[in-house]
Amino acid sequence: MLESIILDLISIGFMLTGTFFFITATIGLLRFPDLFTRLHATGKGDTLGAGLILIGLAIHAINAGMTSETVKILSICVFVFATSPVAAHAICRETYIKEGKHWVRGGKE
Template identity: 35%
Template sequence: MIDVLSILLIAAGLVFFAAGTAGLLRFPDVYTRLHALTKADNLGLGLVVLGLLIRADALAPMFKLVLVWALVLVAGAAACHLVAQRAWTRLDGEDRS
């Protein structure tokens, strides 16, 4: 039963990764692309980590998985902010509406 649940969670995470990639390719502007990518990737990675957590046999690998997920969340938010800020400053001479 644990194997099936783990596979389902990991597969759901991969579906969210694919949806984020599709959003990155299909949405019209940088802000909607960033929104789709960061939301889908954060949830996708969370589901993959959860699927792997229930398979972990010790506390150390569990801690490492959660730490990696937390670091990716922080790095993704920082990168998204930097890209959005750069896109905003490039619009200085253009109409922002």
């Protein structure tokens, strides 16, 4: 009974923090001035946001006694952490080769 309460509290905390990071990633995507800075917001915020919500759901699945779902959700989490930076890097490299310039505070480079 007590460990069920503790697991519930941990999973609620993980899910709320993950949602917060998702929201900051979206605000960064809308607010930042150029592609590289937008990738700073989304490449980090999205990875950790998705990871935290998925870990929270995996803890909830352990608590509900669903073993196969726990393993699958954790594997999605590992996959997101491994591939999201690679996708960001691919877009970044394409833009750097094609345009070659980036936003600088107080004028153009």
